Amino acid sequence: MKAEDGITILKIGGSVITDKSADDGAAKHDEIERIATEISGFDGRLIIVHGAGSFGHPQAKRYALTEKFDAKGAIITHNSVKNLNRFVINSLNKAGVNAVPVHPLGNTVCENGRIVQMFIEGIRIMLENGFVPVLHGDVVMDTVLGISILSGDQIVPYLAMQLGAERIGIGSAKDGVLDNDGKTVEAITSSNFRDIEKYIGASENTDVTGGMLGKVDELLKLCETSSITSYIFNAAKNGNVSKFLNGDDIGTAITNTGT
């Protein structure tokens, strides 16, 4: 790894590494291990953010955390997603990646659900020293609501802006954003978003943070303020995480080029 290498941010969706239809944490350990092995082949500066899947969404829903403050529910939800993070960290370390956990609960403040502050100096130093920080969707403190649910989908563009990331990949369980015929949409820009928006289905499982539409929305906002193109691709397909990390443009590009 060279210090001048650009930063890559990879999100691994909760639907890829957990059984999202379960009503309590059910991890797909084989998938976590496969993805960890694919990541171990990468030699650049990398940040991983993973979703919560059944380790966060059902718990947040059970305690209605997007509607009201509930301290006990917040702790239960955080502890659950922290367990998933431990599985991810362990598999990455086993595969030879120097992965370290960064729990947003401890370093992030939101206002009405939007990040207003994140202590990222630690992440910067981790990257300089060859560590791979692994963040995740989490419960965080909120200046207005007390606590809010912060999606990994919001963390990714925030970090990309703050750290000037070069490449962003969102590994979901679908072949990118699909059109009405189930075909992958090649590129989404702010010009064609309104047409494509109607195809973007809601998540089949419990998702308190907006599913695919939430992802596209966050990445389009990033495009408006930067020239960073993001790729939404299928991380459940063997080899796709490696392909993305090796520089292939796969899945759907969310971009502002050509607008």
Ligand code: IP8
């Ligand atoms: O799965 C959600 O994060 P996401 C976080 O990245 C919780 O949207 C705790 C439900």
